[in-house]
Amino acid sequence: MPSFSLPIETDRLILRTFERSDLEALAAYHALPSLQRYVFSRTRDTAEVANALNIMRSHVSLQRPGDTITLAMVRKGDKALIGHVSLQWSDATAGQGEVRFCINPAFTGQGYxxxxxxxxxxxxxxxxxxxxxxxxxxxxxxxxxxxMQQMGMRLEAHYREHALFQGEWDEELHFAILDREWQRSTKVRDLPVRHKVA
Structure with missing residues (x-):
């Protein structure tokens, strides 16, 4: 599989790997109680956010099932870290992948x-x-x-009361889309190459 270039540029964002200097901006949203059910690593304090940051800094390639790429969502104008998005290769034989995203609530509702x-x-x-x-x-x-609906995904499953989180039953929805159903973006461009990722 050929390499691809990071960071990736969209109209308003730069998607790049995480850096050590992202700790404060990551902590501003990652440790919020309202987001704890949605993040990979539970975080309550700076030390736990630092550990989560180190994990996300290691998510830089997809070589085998289970690998993950996690990219920081950075606004172009002010270079603010506003969230992150991940792609995990979950199954090689069937070509399955999972996407996750998390955004600072201060920036929701703006299409980022x-x-x-x-x-x-x-x-x-x-x-x-x-x-x-x-x-x-x-x-x-x-x-x-x-x-998920705007992304063209269809609802495939609704898991009712499948897990307890802080004393509340969790309701989880699963959405999916096939490669032939995806309408490719015409607004995504590579930035000048800084490093290659396999």
Missing amino acids: SKEALSAVYDLAFDHFRIHRLFARCDGRSHHSIKL
């Missing part, structure tokens, strides 16, 4: 998540030749449900 996800979908389908992408979201998160 859709912009970042569109670039990652292009990457998954065009570069990694993923056949099917799926995403999970909270059944009560109307913004995420609407976003």
Whole structure:
């Protein structure tokens, strides 16, 4: 599989790997109680956010099933870190991948998540030749449900009361899209090459 260039540029965002200097901006949203059910690593303090940052800094390639690429969502104008998006290769034989995203609530409702996800979908389908992408979201998160629908994904499963989180039953929805169903973005461009990722 040929290499691809990072960072990736969209109209308003730069998607790049995480850096050590991102700690403060990451902590501003990653440790929020309202986001804890959605993040890879639970974080309550600076030390735990630093550990989560180190994990995300290691998510830089897809070589085998289970590998993940996690990209920081950085606004072009002010270089603010506003969230992150991940692509995980979940199954090689069937060409399955999972996308996840997390955004600072201060920046929701402005189309940033859709912009970042569109670039990652292009990457998954065009570069990694993923056949099917799926995403999970909270059944009560109307913004995420609407976003998945806008991305052209279909609801494939609704898991009712499948897990307890802080004393509450969790409702999880699974959405998916096939490579042939995805409408490629025409607004995603590579920035000048800084480093290559296999």
